[in-house]
Amino acid sequence: xxxxxxxxxxxxxxxxxxxxxxxxxxxxxxxxxxxxxxxxxxxxxxxxxxxxxxxxxxxxxxxxxxxxxxxxxxxxxxxxxxxxxxxxxxxxxxxxxxxxxxxxxxxxxxxxxxxxxxxxxxxxxxxxxxxxxxxxxxxxxxxxxxxxxxxxxxxxxxxxxxxxxxxxxxxxxxxxxxxxxxxxxxxxxxxxxxxxxxxxxxxxxxxxxxxxxxxxxxxxxxxxxxxxxxxxxxxxxxxxxxxxxxxxxxxxxxxxxxxxxxxxxxxxxxxxxxxxxxxxxxxxxxxxxxxxxxxxxxxxxxxxxxxxxxxxxxxxxxxxxxxxxxxxxxxxxxxxxxxxxxxxxxxxxxxxxxxxxxxxxxxxxxxxxxxxxxxxxxxxxxxxxxxxxxxxxxxxxxxxxxxxxxxxxxxxxxxxxxxxxxxxxxxxxxxxxxxxxxxxxxxxxxxxxxxxxxxxxxxxxxxxxxxxxxxxxxxxxxxxxxxxxxxxxxxxxxxxxxxxxxxxxxxxxxxxxxxxxxxxxxxxxxxxxxxxxxxxxxxxxxxxxxxxxxxxxxxxxxxxxxxxxxxxxxxxxxxxxxxxxxxxxxxxxxxxxxxxxxxxxxxxxxxxxxxxxxxxxxxxxxxxxxxxxxxxxxxxxxxxxxxxxxxxxxxxxxxxxxxxxxxxxxxxxxxxxxxxxxxxxxxxxxxxxxxxxxxxxxxxxxxxxxxxxxxxxxxxxxxxxxxxxxxxxxxxxxxxxxxxxxxxxxxxxxxxxxxxxxxxxxxxxxxxxxxxxxxxxxxxxxxxxxxxxxxxxxxxxxxxxxxxxxxxxxxxxxxxxxxxxxxxxxxxxxxxxxxxxxxxxxxxxxxxxxxxxxxxxxxxxxxxxxxxxxxxxxxxxxxxxxxxxxxxxxxxxxxxxxxxxxxxxxxxxxxxxxxxxxxxxxxxxxxxxxxxxxxxxxxxxxxxxxxx
Numbered sequence: 001x002x003x004x005x006x007x008x009x010x011x012x013x014x015x016x017x018x019x020x021x022x023x024x025x026x027x028x029x030x031x032x033x034x035x036x037x038x039x040x041x042x043x044x045x046x047x048x049x050x051x052x053x054x055x056x057x058x059x060x061x062x063x064x065x066x067x068x069x070x071x072x073x074x075x076x077x078x079x080x081x082x083x084x085x086x087x088x089x090x091x092x093x094x095x096x097x098x099x100x101x102x103x104x105x106x107x108x109x110x111x112x113x114x115x116x117x118x119x120x121x122x123x124x125x126x127x128x129x130x131x132x133x134x135x136x137x138x139x140x141x142x143x144x145x146x147x148x149x150x151x152x153x154x155x156x157x158x159x160x161x162x163x164x165x166x167x168x169x170x171x172x173x174x175x176x177x178x179x180x181x182x183x184x185x186x187x188x189x190x191x192x193x194x195x196x197x198x199x200x201x202x203x204x205x206x207x208x209x210x211x212x213x214x215x216x217x218x219x220x221x222x223x224x225x226x227x228x229x230x231x232x233x234x235x236x237x238x239x240x241x242x243x244x245x246x247x248x249x250x251x252x253x254x255x256x257x258x259x260x261x262x263x264x265x266x267x268x269x270x271x272x273x274x275x276x277x278x279x280x281x282x283x284x285x286x287x288x289x290x291x292x293x294x295x296x297x298x299x300x301x302x303x304x305x306x307x308x309x310x311x312x313x314x315x316x317x318x319x320x321x322x323x324x325x326x327x328x329x330x331x332x333x334x335x336x337x338x339x340x341x342x343x344x345x346x347x348x349x350x351x352x353x354x355x356x357x358x359x360x361x362x363x364x365x366x367x368x369x370x371x372x373x374x375x376x377x378x379x380x381x382x383x384x385x386x387x388x389x390x391x392x393x394x395x396x397x398x399x400x401x402x403x404x405x406x407x408x409x410x411x412x413x414x415x416x417x418x419x420x421x422x423x424x425x426x427x428x429x430x431x432x433x434x435x436x437x438x439x440x441x442x443x444x445x446x447x448x449x450x451x452x453x454x455x456x457x458x459x460x461x462x463x464x465x466x467x468x469x470x471x472x473x474x475x476x477x478x479x480x481x482x483x484x485x486x487x488x489x490x491x492x493x494x495x496x497x498x499x500x501x502x503x504x505x506x507x508x509x510x511x512x513x514x515x516x517x518x519x520x521x522x523x524x525x526x527x528x529x530x531x532x533x534x535x536x537x538x539x540x541x542x543x544x545x546x547x548x549x550x551x552x553x554x555x556x557x558x559x560x561x562x563x564x565x566x567x568x569x570x571x572x573x574x575x576x577x578x579x580x581x582x583x584x585x586x587x588x589x590x591x592x593x594x595x596x597x598x599x600x601x602x603x604x605x606x607x608x609x610x611x612x613x614x615x616x617x618x619x620x621x622x623x624x625x626x627x628x629x630x631x632x633x634x635x636x637x638x639x640x641x642x643x644x645x646x647x648x649x650x651x652x653x654x655x656x657x658x659x660x661x662x663x664x665x666x667x668x669x670x671x672x673x674x675x676x677x678x679x680x681x682x683x684x685x686x687x688x689x690x691x692x693x694x695x696x697x698x699x700x701x702x703x704x705x706x707x708x709x710x711x712x713x714x715x716x717x718x719x720x721x722x723x724x725x726x727x728x729x730x731x732x733x734x735x736x737x738x739x740x741x742x743x744x745x746x747x748x749x750x751x752x753x754x755x756x757x758x759x760x761x762x763x764x765x766x767x768x769x770x771x772x773x774x775x776x777x778x779x780x781x782x783x784x785x786x787x788x789x790x791x792x793x794x795x796x797x798x799x800x801x802x803x804x805x806x807x808x809x810x811x812x813x814x815x816x817x818x819x820x821x822x823x824x825x826x827x828x829x830x831x832x833x834x835x836x837x838x839x840x841x842x843x844x845x846x847x848x849x850x851x852x853x854x855x856x857x858x859x860x861x862x863x864x865x866x867x868x869x870x871x872x873x874x875x876x877x878x879x880x881x882x883x884x885x886x887x888x889x890x891x892x893x894x895x896x897x898x899x900x901x902x903x904x905x906x907x908x909x910x911x912x913x914x915x916x917x918x919x920x921x922x923x924x925x926x927x928x929x930x931x932x933x934x935x936x937x938x939x940x941x942x943x944x945x946x947x948x
Contacts, residue, residue: 062647065640072637080629093182094129094144095119096173101136101157102164103599104192104243104606106301106557108220108621109159112188115216115621116154119186120147128184131176135169136160136557136581142172152896155720156904159557161302161599162579163194170203177207185616189217192243193609204614213616217609220621222246224296225303226253228602231314233343236281236288238306240296241600244608245273251296253279258292258594260809265297276605285347289313292596295559302585303606305559307596309587311522315370317346318363322356322376322404334374334400334500337508341517346370357383364390369524371395374500375402379410387412392489396524398517399493400500401460414471414486414493415462433457434476436512443473444519444574445483451512456482456505459497474516483516485523492523549573549595554586560811561586562800565907571597578604698756705759708745711924712760713890715749716768722749725766727902728890732920734899739921740842742928753778757785762927764890767796767820769812779823786826786881791927794821797888799855800906817884826882830861838880841925848885848919850893852906855886879930883923892916 097119099105105112116132123130129144132153137160145153177183185207204213228239238253249270255263264287268279281288291312296304319342321335339348349368351359356376363371364386371390376399379387388411391397397412399405407419433455439445462468462481473494474483485494498504507513549571551564569582579585579599587594600606611618705712711733713725729747736742750757752774757763763785774782786792798811810818832838832848838859839845848857860880892913894902905912 062644065644065647069637069640069644072633072640076630076633076637080633093184094131094176094180095123096131096133096142096176096183096185097150097188098133098135098166098169098173098186099154099157099188100164100166100190101134101160101557102190102192102194103159103161103302103557103559104194104223104225105164105190106159106559107223107299107304108190109557111220111621112190113154113157116188117151120150120154123147131173133169133172133176135164135166136162138165138168138172142176144176152900152902155902159301160581161555161557161559161584162581163599164190165581166200167203170200170206174203174206182212184212184214187213187215187217187614187616188621189215189609189611190223191217191609191611192223193607195604195607200610200613204616213614215611215614215616215618216621217611217618218620221249223301223303223606224249224251224299225301225600225606226294226296226306227598227600227604229294229306229308229312231285231288231312231345233314233347234282236283236291237278238294240268240270240277240279241606242270242275243606245275248272251298253294254297255281255291256293256295257290260293263287263291285314300558302555302557302559302579303599305555305585305599307555307585307587307598309594309596310524311596315346315521315524316366316368317342317348317370317372317521318359318366318368319348319350319372319374320356320359320363320376321351321374323374323402334402334508337502337513338372338374338500338517341508341514342372342521344514345518346521360387369395370398370521372398372400372500374400375404377402377404377408379412384410384412391491391493394490394524396492396494396520398496398520400496400498401504402499406460412493414484414495415468415481416465418461418463434478434480436482437475437477437479439475440473443485444523445474445516447576448512448515448519451510454505454507454510454512456498456507458504462497485520487523492520494520494523549575549589549593552587552589552591552594554584555599560801563803571595577601701755702759705748705756709742709928710745710748710760711762711764712748712750712757714763714765715751716766716771718768718771721766721768724894724902725749725764725890727895728893729764731893731895732917732924734895735893735917736921736924740925742924752782757781757790758788761790762924763790763792765792765794766890767794767813767817769816771816773816773819776823779820783824786824789879789881791879791881791883793883793885793889793923795850795889796855796884796886797851797891799850799852799886799888802886803854814886827880828861829858829882829884832857832859833862836862838922838926841922841929843918843922845915845919845922848887848889848922849912850885850887850889850916850919851891851903852887853909853912857887858882858884879927887916889916889920893920 097116099112099116120130124147128147130147130150131142131144132150133139133142134157137157173185177185187204207213222242222244225241226238227241228237230237236255240251240253242249251268253266253268255265257263264281264283266279266281268277270277281291291308294306294308319335319338321333323333335350339350342348349363349366351363354362356373357380360371360373360376360379360383371387387397391412399413406417409417409419435452435456436450436454439448439450456476459476459480459482462484468481468484471484471486472481473485474481476482481497483494483496485492498507500508502508551568551570553561554564554568556562564586567582568584568586571583571588573589573595575583575588575595575597577583578601579597583597585597585599587596589595704710711729713722713729715722716725726747726749733744733747736744748760750760750763782792794817796811796813796817798813801811802809802814834846836859847853860882891903892905893916896902901913905916
């Protein structure tokens with residue numbers, strides 16, 4: 001309208017502006033003046049000043065005020081809608097729209113989708129083709145599409161739980177823009193650099209100088225993330241990160257166990273200008289070891305979730321020494337160095353008194369997962385048998401060499417040892433002390449950094465045999481083993497060929513010693529190879545990373561769990577990298593040996609993306625959602641009405657009369673004026689139409705709802721959800737008109753707090769987890785509707801979130817539905833039984849899929865089957881007033897006016913959409929015909945009983 005981004009829901013009402021000149025004339029017309037006749041005695045009255053005067057004509061400013069009031073009422077009735085314009089980089093050429101789809105964009109995804117939709121609308125208005133390229137799921141080829149196809153593609157996009165592939169997306173955009181004049185490129189960026197965006201400048205340079213560029217970034221709160229969880233001695237800590245400093249920001253980090261139950265909460269505060277802070281969970285170590293998930297409350301993204309597996313548990317380690325130095329010189333004893341090295345990640349229990357055998361038996365009775373034996377030589381057979389069983393059942397036995405072990409031999413070692421020891425350096429040796437050599441590529445130390453200043457001057461040697469190479473994890477420079485290990489059963493045997501103190505080497509003084517112990521301790525929770533034979537001598541069993549762990553549950557871009565799809569690959573048990581497209585964040589492996597993969601590594605720090613290298617215009621992300629202006633326009637109209645009333649009082653002298661006259665009359669007039677003023681202010685505050693207009697609106701609603709059978713959906717306030725509900729019910733009506741005799745009209749949205757529900761046989765209610773709880777009066781209306789014959793289909797649309805969830809935990813939508821149903825008088829519910837009439841109302845069905853499959857459909861519980869249990873269908877006395885689904889029924893039914901599906905299906909089986917429509921047809925026939933189908937299928941049995 002006049003070049004403004006303004007639209008009207010009822011533009012024909014604007015023709016009422018043509019009546020404004022007539023209204024001007026009517027307001028100016030006054031009764032004719034009385035005829036004047038000269039009467040001399042009246043001249044005496046001319047000198048008397050009148051107290052009140054009435055104007056012969058309405059003042060022009062009051063007429064203008066009333067015309068403006070009428071114009072505002074017409075404008076409000078026409079339904080003005082403000083559509084903020086989208087700034088496009090070009091007006092004639094095609095539009096290439098690159099959208100960041102990584103997890104940093106999840107927190108503000110709806111705003112980004114709205115901005116992209118506005119750009120598509122702008123391109124459609126200018127007749128431009130669109131190439132939509134997401135950075136999370138980069139297509140192999142990108143071609144120009146129509147705005148309608150791009151809009152459908154945009155609607156199906158969701159954030160991915162890993163870093164965006166900007167380089168691939170820009171390379172594909174360069175192919176589209178090559179040779180195309182006046183091409184416009186819009187980069188809808190999340191503004192976050194995750195450490196892999198060094199080639200951003202080269203990617204934009206490849207677009208060519210002719211392509212006009214626009215970057216949309218910022219304008220929303222930067223995303224928050226979690227990384228670097230540590231289970232320390234006194235608390236579980238985690239880093240809260242944001243890309244750049246800004247105003248102070250506070251929040252809460254929640255800790256949950258593997259079943260999704262809350263364990264604790266810890267607040268955090270990011271000071272002004274800070275990009276990192278730390279929060280602490282000061283809980284007992286036994287409770288901290290049960291934490292499986294940390295997430296920032298209210299921050300919906302995979303980066304705001306930190307998954308913890310058994311590697312984060314603080315394990316109890318028992319240390320037993322075979323020497324007496326521990327008591328005589330404790331600061332030189334092996335237990336001192338081991339305690340200091342293990343303290344950052346384990347609870348240390350040192351045997352200070354008693355023999356080595358007694359201490360080993362005591363720790364075995366305490367069921368510690370890890371035992372460390374320093375220079376323990378001879379072990380009694382009974383204790384050795386218990387230790388062997390301890391390792392077979394999953395324990396880790398770590399042994400350190402010494403004079404006693406050098407002269408002993410048993411089967412609790414990964415390799416056979418030579419008696420005695422090897423002395424390197426000294427007056428009686430020709431050999432020099434050896435430095436550290438190499439680490440086995442497939443061993444647990446493969447990524448540990450080896451220092452140059454660590455030397456070994458004595459060691460125990462292993463007998464060379466065919467298994468020595470596979471069981472060697474670290475060597476010295478001359479190739480002799482430093483650390484050997486083997487997996488035995490579910491546990492592991494590890495031998496350090498030097499002592500745990502500094503008498504044979506200075507290894508215990510280095511940070512490498514701490515890292516080695518950390519990796520070895522982690523073996524207590526590493527699952528054994530799935531394909532390895534149980535024999536302890538099998539070479540494959542000696543390498544803990546040969547097993548591939550299948551995905552169990554993975555996170556989506558919003559940080560919610562869902563079952564793994566076919567594109568998620570298994571990963572090795574030693575996987576320690578961040579999440580990728582093949583390995584999204586989540587849990588992998590069997591339930592008793594889950595491996596956690598996160599979107600961020602402990603040392604990752606998001607940084608602001610350097611957009612100065614783009615070479616184009618940079619605009620902030622703006623709210624492009626349409627705004628309904630009827631409320632503000634009506635409020636302005638009511639204020640003008642109040643001003644008009646005050647002007648009339650002023651011109652008629654009413655304000656003067658309010659303070660004069662008799663006390664009684666003045667009180668009456670004052671009360672009347674106060675009542676008029678209160679009514680005017682009340683109407684202005686409400687901003688609603690007058691009662692006659694509301695009655696006319698109700699009559700039009702009732703007429704539309706009753707002229708034809710129609711299905712209704714609950715208006716949630718979320719435009720996208722409401723559009724899907726309307727399109728879904730319209731698609732179901734079209735399906736029924738093709739397959740049945742029912743010719744249903746277009747679906748109608750209802751406001752359950754005020755609209756009449758009795759006109760509709762079926763009400764579809766998509767549950768929004770963030771929607772406000774309906775009032776008691778609204779829930780009473782729903783209760784009355786169900787008891788008077790109506791049926792409500794509650795759809796939580798959370799089948800993917802609840803599948804595989806342990807303990808039957810509810811999603812956010814499920815919790816909201818539970819709160820709603822707890823305030824309604826509903827009957828006992830049960831999953832739809834196989835012989836329920838709902839499974840035979842029109843089609844023979846086994847389940848009721850929608851956009852998703854696997855969700856349970858609930859109805860009113862039927863009476864128990866007795867003597868007629870062999871009947872083909874069983875039903876109660878009436879239709880179930882409630883049907884609960886989690887499969888997003890409307891999402892599967894939703895089609896465009898041309899009949900094309902709007903949303904994709906999961907898992908997308910060939911006939912899934914057909915069966916979803918059949919499920920809808922059965923629900924409609926069941927609601928409209930009641931138990932007719934149950935009686936119909938019983939006809940053969942009834943005739944047989946009657947002998948006919």
